[in-house]
Amino acid sequence: MSISELTTAELQSGLQAGTFSAVELTQSYLDAISRREESVGAFLTVCGESALSQAAAVDARRQSGEQLGTLAGIPVALKDNICTAGTKTTCASRMLENFVPPYDAHIVTRLKAADAVLVGKTNLDEYAMGSSTENSALGKTRNPWDLQRTPGGSSGGSAASVAARLTPLSVGSDTGGSIRQPASFCGVVGMKPTYGRVSRYGLVAFASSLDQIGPFATDVTGAASLLEVLAGHDERDSTSVNRPVPEYSRSVEQPLEGLRVGVVQEHFAEGIDEEVASSIRAAIEVYRSLGAEIVDVALPHSKYGVAVYYLIASSEASSNLARYDGVHYGHRASEFENMVDMYAASRAEGFGDEVKRRIMLGVYALSEGYSDQYYLKALKVRRLIRNDFDAAFKNVDVIAGPTCPTPAFKIGELVDDPLQMYLADVYTISANLAGIPGISVPAGFSPAGLPIGLQLLAAPFEEEKLLRAARMFERETDFHTKVPQF
Amino acid sequence: MDYTTIIGLEVHVQLLTKSKIFCGCANLFNPDNPNVQTCPVCLGLPGSLPVMNRKAFQLSVKTGLALNCDIASFTKWDRKQYYYPDLPKAYQISQFDLPFSADGWVDIEVPSTGETRRVRLIRAHLEEDAGKNIHDESGRGADSRVDLNRTGTPLLEIVTQPDIRSAEEARIFLEDLRLMLRYLAVSDCEMQEGSLRCDANVNLHVEENGETIPTPIVEIKNLNSFRGVEAAIEHELKKQVKAWQTDPRRMGEVPKTTVGWDANRNATFEQRGKEEAADYRYFPDPDLCPVTITQEEVDEIRSTICELPGVRRTRYVSELGLTPYDAGVIVDQGAEFASYFDEVCVTCGDGKQAANWVTQDVQRELNERKLEIGEFPVSAPVLGAVLKKVVDGELTIKSGREVFATLLSDAGDGTRISAERIDAIIADKGLGKEQDTGKIDAVIQAVLDRNAAVAEDVRNGRMQAVGPLIGQVMRELKGADAKDVRQMILDKLQG
DSSP: OOGGGSOHHHHHHHHHHTSSOHHHHHHHHHHHHHHHHHHHOOEEEEOHHHHHHHHHHHHHHHHTTOOOOTTTTOEEEEETTBOBTTBOOOTTOSTTTTOOOSSOOHHHHHHHHTTOEEEEEEOOSGGGOOSSSTTOSSOOOOBTTBTTBOOOSSSHHHHHHHHTTSOSEEEEEESSSTTHHHHHHHTSEEEEOOTTTBOOTTBOOSSTTTOEEEEEESSHHHHHHHHHHHBSOOTTOTTSOOOOOOOHHHHTTSOOTTOEEEEOGGGGSTTOOHHHHHHHHHHHHHHHHTTOEEEEOOOTTGGGHHHHHHHHHHHHHHHHGGGOSSSSSSOOOSOOSSHHHHHHHHHHHHSOHHHHHHHHHHHHHHSTTTTIIIIIHHHHHHHHHHHHHHHHTTTOSEEEEESSSSSOOBTTSSTTOHHHHHGGGTTTHHHHHHTOOEEEEEEEEOTTSOEEEEEEEESTTOHHHHHHHHHHHHHHOOGGGOOOOO | OEEEEEEEEEEEEEOOOSBOSSSSSBOOOOTTSTTOSOOTTTTTOTTOOOOOOHHHHHHHHHHHHHTTOEEOSEEOOEEEEOOOTTOTTSEEEEOOSSOSEEEEEEEEEETTTTEEEEEEEEEEEEEEOOOEEEOOOSSSOOOOEEEOSSTTOEEEEEEEOSOBOSHHHHHHHHHHHHHHHHHTTSOOOOTTTTSEEEEEEEEEEEEETTEEEEOOOEEEEEEOSHHHHHHHHHHHHHHHHHHHHHSOOOBTTBOOEEEEEETTTTEEEEOOOTTTTOOOOOEEOTTSOOEEOOHHHHHHHHTTOOOOHHHHHHHHHHTTOOOHHHHHHHHHTOHHHHHHHHHHHHHHSOHHHHHHIIIIIIHHHHHHHTOOGGGOSSOHHHHHHHHHHHHTTSSOHHHHHHHHHHHHHHTTTSOOOOTHHHHHHHHHHTOSOOOOHHHHHHHHHHHHHHTHHHHHHHHTTOGGGHHHHHHHHHHHOTTSOHHHHHHHHHHHHHO
């Protein structure tokens, strides 16, 4: 077995034991990238040299007996909508194709402080808008389990990087399922924390009230270790919550006593693939066999989730993306008549179709005379969706269900059917609207050999419980140990 | 033609905080070094997020309270969206439907009518200022430049009801507002630097055939001097009266127009209407939390408000017996000057005496030396101590002035001087008031003996001859009171 197929915990103990150095470890991942990246296309930028020099610094410090951070020497990839000082942060958009931020996102500062090795920036749907990474203007990412299929999205590059073992860990962002859905498609663990758990400072905003940064890993313990570094209060993000961060990686191995698992019957109604439904039913049986109580819960307003999401997310996006006007930075059209024309031409050239579609939807929803019936109404339904979860979590610890209705779809299959594409997020969206944490763990394979993900949701700030519950399932199964061969 | 002038003002005030409203950049007027007071947040770089400056909010609440506004216990931030190169996020963080304060008022005194006008305030809300576009004015069409130093300066917008009835009232309202804001130390209100800016909405209510007809509203933008406010409104009113007489239009028949004011040509000019079709698509800013404020917090801020100009003026007249003119002169000099006066007044125990000295002697010296009251070498307790001696009859006014002048020349290098110096100066110069009537009497007798002819004139009723006699006595007795000496001479000659 090569180094790059080890779990994060195994890598950490190997480094500590001196079985291999951080440079050797990083080199082995960089080798994997040079062998497989051409087929996968997970990265927009690979920072090989700086990764090796960070690794060398870690080795030197370990040699001199210094205390090192919890992710010392562990390679991590970052979704390319997270700002890195001196390294391009493109959002997979023509608009920011050459944008180099002058500052690090909060989580980049934290990763550096934890001595992680930053390997590069991964592909995404432009500005994180999409469910297949096909909306990237700068590259195509393929699903390592079937190169004809999408890795999901929008954090498709981060998911594919971990699935193809190009990095053991990666960071994504989740606005409506953009971590959990690609995790499910790529057969890895992906987690969206509670809104406010991780600072958004330096995450290029798509929908500010929904965006949340989270970890990808090959297993639950790896995700716990990474979340431990990402999470925590940041004064620069007013929506970041000031409460202590538990040591997720320590508690994750402890099973939960008297676990109550909620199941939503509507999740198994129309639209779901039978192969997905049967894997998830089997997963619930695993919990039952571990002594958990299985409880039916109702989320009556979740059916409005997709509609509410596309109003709120697009409204906020229309505002957040207004700053890309060609005046101060980013793409500026070379030919224009006057100022207004410069705005129009720069934006027309700089943004792709999906981004324009959502901006137009958002502008419309916020327009005078329409905002009452669209935006404000959506906010009210959002509250009802949260209320459903609050009621449900009085009776259960976690809610279990499918992450997505289907396994990974083919590249090009849904590009002309945006509505069908939006429905890929039907199970994940509610967690963003309610601000609660969710995780996707590998829970099976379709007959065609495509991964299927189990989604677990928990009450706000119950990440610890969520990780422990996910680990209970993972320990009983071996889906996460499978590595795609290509 | 019978008509009423209707004016409403929108006033923008930059707050005196150390840092900007949503980031840590310095809040300083710095037009000569563009784009140096900037960071990812005020540049609106991707991924940056705003964090509210608590001090800016506190100063706003303080101002709202001084303006007699209700303070909302819950307020939020909204995005006002429009494209302009000086607005890097393409939205301004402002307050839309739930401003932090509303329903206030300001009373102004109008000298030309002798009346008090109450100007009601619709609201005051807090927002971020935009940057500045600098256009090529040479006509050669060079690129415009953008300076973002000002971006994110905390800006208070105060909106009045259309309660103002003349251009003069508009100017007085603004002058009073500026004085109040300076007393509160919330803004320096430098109109030239743009820290106080004003837009005026102007129209007429024409009385015709028993009907009141409102004419279309014209908004005059970016007035940047008090004279400009008065002149621009005056000009616009004349235009509207003429317009009504030649081509009468009612409000609503034509769209609201926006004009600018050209102070050099003394004329308004029409601006392209970016306002009319504007839909700002306001919505709550998801990057910022709503702000809640308790009654205790409001009370705490209220306790930091000093005595305001209006109250002070009234107190000076009714309690200290000052003339309204003197009271006005003192109050208009600002809070620090008025406090100096207050301290002098308390120390010497005589408001009128204090007012005379402060408005004449002190102000003259300040003007000559180009000093602020805070830099004045004779502190309030020292001047108060000098005046106390005058009030108590230990020093004549003339001698008091000499002590004051000596104190000032002692302090030549600007160092402050203490009250101990006063007695030394009096002793050195023999300025102490001569109380020994026997001694005075002897000197008077000697002078009369030397000037028998003059004395005789006085005895015969030629009163103007008494002056030289007093002069001679005073030369020998520095501390004597001239009035007393005159009386004693007359008693001797006529008694």
